[in-house]
Amino acid sequence: xxxxxxxxxxxxxxxxxxxxxxxxxxxxxxxxxxxxxxxxxxxxxxxxxxxxxxxxxxxxxxxxxxxxxxxxxxxxxxxxxxxxxxxxxxxxxxxxxxxxxxxxxxxxxxxxxxxxxxxxxxxxxxxxxxxxxxxxxxxxxxxxxxxxxxxxxxxxxxxxxxxxxxxxxxxxxxxxxxxxxxxxxxxxxxxxxxxxxxxxxxxxxxxxxxxxxxxxxxxxxxxxxxxxxxxxxxxxxxxxxxxxxxxxxxxxxxxxxxxxxxxxxxxxxxxxxxxxxxxxxxxxxxxxxxxxxxxxxxxxxxxxxxxxxxxxxxxxxxxxxxxxxxxxxxxxxxxxxxxxxxxxxxxxxxxxxxxxxxxxxxxxxxxxxxxxxxxxxxxxxxxxxxxxxxxxxxxxxxxxxxxxxxxxxxxxxxxxxxxxxxxxxxxxxxxxxxxxxxxxxxxxxxxxxxxxxxxxxxxxxxxx
Amino acid sequence: xxxxxxxxxxxxxxxxxxxxxxxxxxxxxxxxxxxxxxxxxxxxxxxxxxxxxxxxxxxxxxxxxxxxxxxxxxxxxxxxxxxxxxxxxxxxxxxxxxxxxxxxxxxxxxxxxxxxxxxxxxxxxxxxxxxxxxxxxxxxxxxxxxxxxxxxxxxxxxxxxxxxxxxxxxxxxxxxxxxxxxxxxxxxxxxxxxxxxxxxxxxxxxxxxxxxxxxxxxxxxxxxxxxxxxxxxxxxxxxxxxxxxxxxxxxxxxxxxxxxxxxxxxxxxxxxxxxxxxxxxxxxxxxxxxxxxx
Numbered sequence: 001x002x003x004x005x006x007x008x009x010x011x012x013x014x015x016x017x018x019x020x021x022x023x024x025x026x027x028x029x030x031x032x033x034x035x036x037x038x039x040x041x042x043x044x045x046x047x048x049x050x051x052x053x054x055x056x057x058x059x060x061x062x063x064x065x066x067x068x069x070x071x072x073x074x075x076x077x078x079x080x081x082x083x084x085x086x087x088x089x090x091x092x093x094x095x096x097x098x099x100x101x102x103x104x105x106x107x108x109x110x111x112x113x114x115x116x117x118x119x120x121x122x123x124x125x126x127x128x129x130x131x132x133x134x135x136x137x138x139x140x141x142x143x144x145x146x147x148x149x150x151x152x153x154x155x156x157x158x159x160x161x162x163x164x165x166x167x168x169x170x171x172x173x174x175x176x177x178x179x180x181x182x183x184x185x186x187x188x189x190x191x192x193x194x195x196x197x198x199x200x201x202x203x204x205x206x207x208x209x210x211x212x213x214x215x216x217x218x219x220x221x222x223x224x225x226x227x228x229x230x231x232x233x234x235x236x237x238x239x240x241x242x243x244x245x246x247x248x249x250x251x252x253x254x255x256x257x258x259x260x261x262x263x264x265x266x267x268x269x270x271x272x273x274x275x276x277x278x279x280x281x282x283x284x285x286x287x288x289x290x291x292x293x294x295x296x297x298x299x300x301x302x303x304x305x306x307x308x309x310x311x312x313x314x315x316x317x318x319x320x321x322x323x324x325x326x327x328x329x330x331x332x333x334x335x336x337x338x339x340x341x342x343x344x345x346x347x348x349x350x351x352x353x354x355x356x357x358x359x360x361x362x363x364x365x366x367x368x369x370x371x372x373x374x375x376x377x378x379x380x381x382x383x384x385x386x387x388x389x390x391x392x393x394x395x396x397x398x399x400x401x402x403x404x405x406x407x408x409x410x411x412x413x414x415x416x417x418x419x420x421x422x423x424x425x426x427x428x429x430x431x432x433x434x435x436x437x438x439x440x441x442x443x444x445x446x447x448x449x450x451x452x453x454x455x456x457x458x459x460x461x462x463x464x
Numbered sequence: 465x466x467x468x469x470x471x472x473x474x475x476x477x478x479x480x481x482x483x484x485x486x487x488x489x490x491x492x493x494x495x496x497x498x499x500x501x502x503x504x505x506x507x508x509x510x511x512x513x514x515x516x517x518x519x520x521x522x523x524x525x526x527x528x529x530x531x532x533x534x535x536x537x538x539x540x541x542x543x544x545x546x547x548x549x550x551x552x553x554x555x556x557x558x559x560x561x562x563x564x565x566x567x568x569x570x571x572x573x574x575x576x577x578x579x580x581x582x583x584x585x586x587x588x589x590x591x592x593x594x595x596x597x598x599x600x601x602x603x604x605x606x607x608x609x610x611x612x613x614x615x616x617x618x619x620x621x622x623x624x625x626x627x628x629x630x631x632x633x634x635x636x637x638x639x640x641x642x643x644x645x646x647x648x649x650x651x652x653x654x655x656x657x658x659x660x661x662x663x664x665x666x667x668x669x670x671x672x673x674x675x676x677x678x679x680x681x682x683x684x685x686x687x688x689x690x691x692x693x694x695x696x697x698x699x700x701x702x703x704x705x706x707x708x709x710x711x712x713x714x715x716x717x718x719x720x721x722x723x724x725x726x727x728x729x730x731x732x733x734x735x736x737x738x739x740x741x742x743x744x745x746x747x748x749x750x751x752x753x754x755x756x757x758x
Contacts, residue, residue, distance in 0.1 A: 059506040149515035153522035319510035430527025
C-alpha cells in the first residue's frame with residue numbers, strides 16, 4: 001500500500017506540482033484591471049499548458065478537468081461551458097480525424113508512390129524534392145498526418161530497398177523521412193483544412209466578430225508562402241542530410257515492381273477520390289455558410305454510406321480524447337474573451353512592446369512568430385493556437401494580419417517530435433532520433449520565420 | 465517460475481539475452497521477453513497507430529517487433545527455442561492484450577516463451593507486466609541513468625538481475641553477499657542454482673561495519689559455506705571489516721556476478737535513505753542479482 005502511494009506520487013509528481021502551482025497562483029491578489037473570473041481563467045490556462053506539457057494524466061482527463069474547473073470556479077454556468085465546448089472547429093477536428101482514417105484505409109499509398117517515382121526518376125535529390133512537393137501540396141488539403149501516414153511506407157521501402165540495414169544509410173533515411181515530415185508540415189499552412197489549428201483560428205476570428213475568413217481567402221495569405229517554402233526546404237534538407245547514395249536505381253526499381261502489382265485503381269478507390277474532391281469543393285464554395293466542420297462531417301457520412309469505411313474502424317481509430325481536449329481548449333479561449341482575460345493580456349503585451357519598440361507592427365509580428373513557433377515545439381500546434389488565439393486577436397485589433405501570422409507560425413515548430421503528429425509518426429519508425437530534429441529544424445525555423453515576416457510586413461499589406 | 469527479460473535493442477541487449485536465457489534455463493523457468501518502446505503522446509497516439517497499421521500492410525513493422533524478432537532468432541540459434549514449424553516468428557501472431565501485444569510460442573524444452581511488446585514508461589510498463597504475471601526474476605540490462613536502476617529495484621515486485629556489463633565469453637565468479645537479513649537464505653539458494661548450471665565458483669563475503677562480527681552474520685556465513693559444500697561447489701570465504709557497499713563493489717570489480725538479498729528496511733527508509741542493495745547497484749559495474757522474498 002505504502003509502496004503504491006510512493007510510486008503514484010513519483011509518477012504523478014507533475015500533476016501534484018501543477019495543481020500546487022496553480023493553487024498558489026489563486027492565492028495571489030487579482031492583478032489590477034482584471035476581474036476575478038478573468039484571473040481564474042488565466043490560472044486554468046496555465047494549468048492546461050502544464051498538463052499538456054507533462055502529460056501526468058491522460059489528455060481527455062485534462063480536457064474534462066478544464067471544463068469542470070470553469071464551472072467550479074464560477075467562471076461560467078454549466079450550460080454556458082457546454083455550449084462553448086462544441087463548435088464548428090471541433091466538428092472539423094472530429095471530421096478531419098475520421099476523413100484521415102477513411103482515406104488512409106483505401107490503400108492509395110502505392111498509387112502515390114508510383115506517381116511520385118514516375119515523375120522524379122532515380123536521383124536521390126529529385127526523389128527528396130518529389131516527396132516534399134507532393135507532401136506539401138497534398139497536406140495543404142487533406143492534413144499533414146494523413147499524408148505522412150500514406151507516404152511513410154513509400155519512404156521506408158525505398159530506404160530498405162537501398163540497404164537491408166537502414167542504419168548504414170543513416171543520412172538517406174533522415175533525408176527521405178524528413179522530406180515527408182517537413183514537406184507535410186510546410187503544406188499544412190496552405191489551406192484551412194491543412195490543420196485543425198487553422199480552423200480553430202478561423203473559429204475565433206468569427207466568434208470575436210473580426211472576420212469570416214473563407215477557404216480561398218486563407219489560401220491567398222498562405223499558399224504563396226507554402227510554394228516558396230518547397231524549394232527552400234529541399235535545399236535545407238539536402239545540405240543537412242547529404243545522403244550516402246546519390247542515385248537509388250535498384251531501390252526504385254524494386255519499389256516500382258512492388259507497387260505495380262496492385263493493378264489498376266479499383267472502383268472503391270475512384271469513389272474515395274471523387275468524394276474527397278467533392279468535400280474539397282464544398283470547403284471552397286460553401287464553408288462560409290455551412291462551416292468547414294459540417295462539410296467534413298458530410299464527407300464522413302458519404303464514406304460511411306458508400307461502404308468505403310466501417311464505423312467500427314472509425315470508432316476504433318478516432319482519438320475521442322483529442323476531440324474532448326480541443327473542445328475544452330476552445331471553450332477556455334471563449335471564456336478568455338468573455339471574462340476580459342484575453343483583452344487584459346493583450347493590453348499588457350501592447351504596453352510592454354511600446355515601452356521598447358518604435359516599429360510597433362513589426363515588433364508584434366516578430367514576437368508573435370517567435371513565441372508561437374517556440375511554444376509549438378512543446379505544446380503541439382493546435383493547442384498553441386487554442387491558447388494564444390484569443391490573445392493575439394485582441395492585440396491585432398481589427399486586422400487579420402497578426403492572427404494569420406500566429407496561425408501560420410504554429411506550423412514552424414520543427415525542433416521536437418511533440419510539435420506535430422507527422423514528426424511523431426516518423427519518430428515512431430525507429431529510424432529517426434529526437435536529436436535529429438535539431439539538425440535541420442533550426443534552419444527550417446529561421447527560413448520559415450523570415451519568409452513569413454517578409455510576407456506579413458511587405459507583401460500582404462500590398463495585395464490584401 | 466517465470467522470468468521477465470527486458471530487451472532494448474540488438475546492440476545493447478545481446479549479452480543480457482545470453483545471460484538471461486541461461487539463467488532462465490538454470491531455473492527451468494518460463495521466460496517472457498519484453499520490449500518497452502516509447503509511447504507517442506496521447507495527443508497523437510491514434511494517428512501514430514494509424515500510420516503503423518498502414519506500414520504493416522507493407523510488411524514494415526513496429527521497431528519493437530524487429531527487436532523481438534531478433535531476440536527470437538538469437539534464442540533459436542542458441543537452441544533455447546526448439547526449431548520446428550510451429551515455433552516460427554510471425555508478427556501477425558502478436559495478439560493485442562490489455563497492456564500491449566503478446567506472441568505466445570509453443571513450449572521449448574518444457575519452458576514457455578512469450579514475446580511481449582509494450583509502449584510507455586519503462587518502469588510503469590514493467591511494473592504493470594509484473595502485476596499481471598507472477599514473475600520471480602526481472603532481468604534487465606541496466607541503465608546509464610542511475611535513477612532508473614534505482615526505480616527498477618524500488619518499484620518492481622520481483623527479484624532483479626541487472627546484467628550491467630556482462631559479457632558471455634568472460635569468466636565470472638559469483639560474489640555471494642551474506643548477512644543476517646531475511647533475503648540471504650534465498651540469495652544462497654539462487655547462487656547455488658546459477659553456479660551449478662553455469663559452472664561458476666563462489667566467493668562468500670560477509671562485511672561488518674564494526675570490529676566484530678555479530679552472531680547472526682557468522683551463522684549466516686557458516687550456513688552458506690555448509691550448503692555450498694553439500695552441493696560440491698568450489699568456494700572461498702571472505703570476512704571483511706568496513707563499509708559493506710564499498711567492499712561489495714571492490715570485491716565484485718567487473719568480473720563477479722554479485723548476488724545479495726534485498727534489504728528488510730521499510731519502503732520509506734529505502735526511498736529516502738537507500739539500502740545496501742540499492743547503493744551497491746548504483747556503484748557497481750558488475751552484474752548484480754538482488755533476491756527478493758515474495
